[in-house]
Amino acid sequence: MSKKIASARISAESSALLKELNDSLPFDKALYREDIRGSRAHARMLMKQGIISPEDFEAIDRGLARVLEEIESGAFTLDGGDEDIHMAIERRLTEIVGDAGKRLHTARSRNDQVAVDFRLYVLRHDRQIASLLLDLIESFLAVAREHSETLLPGMTHLQHAQPINLGYHMLAYASMFRRDYERFVSSAERNNLSPLGCAALAGTPHPVDRRSTAEELGFDEPTLNCLDTVSDRDFALEILFNIATMMMHISRLSEELILWSTSEFGFVRLSDKHATGSSIMPQKKNPDIPELLRGKTGRAYGNLMSLLTVMKGLPLAYNKDTQEDKEGVFDSVRTAELSLRVLREMIDEMEVNAEAMERACSRGHLSATDLADWLVREQGLPFRDAYHLVGNAVNYAEELDKDISELSAEELSVVDERLGEACELLDNRLSMNARRSEGGTATERTREQIVKMEEWVEAQRS
Ligand code: ARG
Secondary structure, three states, X not given: OOOOOOOOOOOOOOOHHHHHHHOOHHHHHHHHHHHHHHHHHHHHHHHHOOOOOHHHHHHHHHHHHHHHHHHHHOOOOOOOOOOOHHHHXXXXXXXXXXXXXXXXXXXXOHHHHHHHHHHHHHHHHHHHHHHHHHHHHHHHXXXXXXXXXXXXXXXXXOEEEXXXXXXXXXXXXXXXXXXXXXXXXXXXXXXXEEXXXXXXXXXXOOOOOHHHHHHHOOOOEEOOOHHHHOOOOHHHHHHHHHHHHHHHHHHHHHHHHHHHOOOOOOOEEOOHHHOEOOOOOOOOOEOHHHHHHHHHHHHHHHHHHHHHHHHOOXXXXXXXXXXXXXXXXXXXXXXXXXXXXXXXXXXXXOEEOHHHHHHHOOOOOOOHHHHHHHHHHHHOOOHHHHHHHHHHHHHHHHHOOOOHHHOOHHHHHHXXXXXXXXXXXXXXXXXXXXXXXXXXXXXXXXXXXXXXXHHHHHHHHO
């Protein structure tokens, strides 16, 4: 058996169990692109600094391009028992170009190598997820544009509260996903610093130029302190937190869509593309997609907790514990990107039953607060007195088995003579449109929010 290339002092062959525990190739092979990119930048810098010869650089650069091709064509399968992606690529490179390949690891350690690979991967997906979020926000805006006049019962405690419109409801989600977008973008900006050239923990005596590799790889500049850099996984924790929070938003929306598509609500119909049947009940159409999105939130939380726990108590600098950073991040990223794509398709294709939403507004005395506000404004009553008086009107409406918006002026006068005059005000559409304060639900305010959100999306795209 040939000597392991990264084990100068280890003579015995590794036990199969050690390999199973230790090897990360089965999962970190996902980093092959980043690893090759980082290595090419490193080799070019070594050449420019006179650390390796131009001939060696040419051989390495050509060799790495070939390794990339071989991986992408399937000719090099990354299942040859190498310890990790870094060792696999270095081994294949050396098979192809010979001794020059052995010079690639000058002034570098796997510690800064994995830090740069993983950071490049995470930053790429911060940006990718941010871009998917913008697409999703546009889908909410499309529904909002169409439904800024569609009445919907606004709820608190899942009880009817005040009338709003569906567009306004969609803008609430657009606002949540906008905060998510901003978190991914700011994580990508904050962490856009290059670990390359930190070597094992303390820098290197070779005259490396960290600025040139940082620039070639698209980083703003090198990190400040190598000891921190090789053991820092904050960038990974950030994407995990950003994904966990985003999945929480997706889960809340999913819950509403599940509820809204029940026969009790009937507010929306999810497209048949996003529903599945039952193996026994022939009539069933189940909302499996929003249920899965809600369910997948669990693993996103788990991945965040898992890495926080791995990092807790690690002394400086690199510890092998951090190899446990990858699978959770890969899983969260895959979950996040798939969820965003599916959710967007579901929003684009769902059918809104505006009539059912408006019908639902005629139950639950949604305009009761308007009556109290009117008593304060027009009759000078202290709000608390008005509140109690309207409570009586609601009780009376219940006795008649009516909604407060259905009471006639005469019926209102039975409760208190002043109330008759306010009868028209209790119409749910008027009530919705009365909430004209900034950020309020009135159709004109909703449209204003749509425009502001559209301008914001536009600004992000340009
Ligand atoms: N596969 C390792 C990881 O993902 C690479 C770093 C190994 N460094 C070391 N000192 N053993 O963390």
